[in-house]
Amino acid sequence: MIKKYSIKELLNKGKFLIDQKVLVEGWIRSFRYSIFIILNDGSTINNLQIILSKKFDKKIIKKITIGSSIRVIGIVKKSIGKKQYIELKSLDIIIYESVDKEILQKSILQPKKHSFEKLREQAHLRFKTNIFSCVMRIRHHIAFCIHKYFHEHGFFYLHTPIITTSNCEGTGKMFQITTMNLKNQPIDYTKDFFKCETYLSVSGQLEAESASLGLGKVYTFGPVFRAENSNTSRHLSEFWMIEPEIAFYHLEENINLAENFLKFIIKYIVENSMEDLTFLDQRLKKYSQKNRLLEKLELILKFPFKKISYTEVIKILDQEEKKKNIKFLHPIVWGMDLQSEHEQYLVDKYFKTPVVIFDYPCIIKAFYMRVNNDGKTVRAMDILFPEIGEIIGGSQREERYDILLQRMKDTNTDKNKLWWYLDTRRFGSVPHSGFGLGFDRIVQFITGMNNIRDVIPFPRTPNNAEF
Known part of the structure; x- marks a missing residue:
């Protein structure tokens, strides 16, 4: 035979x-x-x-x-x-x-160079192209090694609901799910399929938190949805998130886990996808003046991430603006939300290495983040990568019932919808932490692709749900 x-x-x-x-x-x-x-x-x-x-x-x-x-x-x-x-x-x-x-x-499929826009128009055929097949094979290996990492570190894989009644972050638009005719007014949601207003989830974090308070270590890995009209090279309406949640973890342990996790992924891909990485690296050398792909990945593995507080970051940006006559579009003021221009400057110009920023002001962060003793900042952290900016966002969660309840009031978060989340703080609550990694963002970073729409099989973006 x-x-x-x-x-x-x-x-x-x-x-x-x-x-x-x-x-x-x-x-x-x-x-x-x-x-x-x-x-x-x-x-x-x-x-x-x-x-x-x-x-x-x-x-x-x-x-x-x-x-x-x-x-x-x-x-x-x-x-x-x-x-x-x-x-x-x-x-x-x-x-x-x-x-x-x-x-x-x-x-x-005709043998000539095509723009990425043209490839997206025939997304059902682009799997047969060299560059897209490379990206998809790397995407597979990244997904595999994520499960491998968590399995080897004692985490349990949790399937959180895609249909939800609440917005985890409290901000941003969500896709509504209904079987009713919304043109009819007034709308009686008790007659709807779920007998209440429901949406496509933006995060599985809150459900994962409740699971971690019984299982210790859990992680989610699934699709999430945001209805913001962001037509940029960094945003999708449907994308994939990885969200670990760990009981008895403080912020410092959470930061160390996130750094170790990112380096594990990159090291695994360098060791197992070299043929595809080399092809993409050669493509970058031919068509782009950016840092070489393999050099960029090796740099992530070579040095520890720089860890710095938000307050120190504001001082650095303010000093740099005055000393070097740099003009940021957004003024540097304590309490502001850092913009892409600030993040890119810190990573690409100032530190020239991935940066972890922690202890952000309460006023710009979500209700569930643990309040520091100063009453002004929370135990939040973001990890910034070269070229792409924020790749991980996380925090130590607020485990104290009274303070969590007050934070929900301060941020106008509906406690009636999240009664169950509050309830977890009354049954053996403990310090716990977690973070979210945008899967498509890490694929974009590792492959060196300029547009996030070119690292997912069938991108869903404003005005586009074809295929």
């Missing part, structure tokens, strides 16, 4: 398979001189060269077009060319589906 190999397996084991008969399947990337077929099956960025036998009928050769899917039985041979170690001398070819040349000319 002839053994079937993926192209990745065949290329890896090729030197041990010389002169053996094998079977491969894939899509044709190019066809040259009516002899050389370049085949790929998605398992690797590298292609397999097929040498056509002269015995093949010309009618079959005419059907061999770019994008066509084929099955090949052939003999593994050591390649004469320098670009590959092995090639396959064909004995038999079955064409599953031939692509019409006129249709091909209108698609992104």
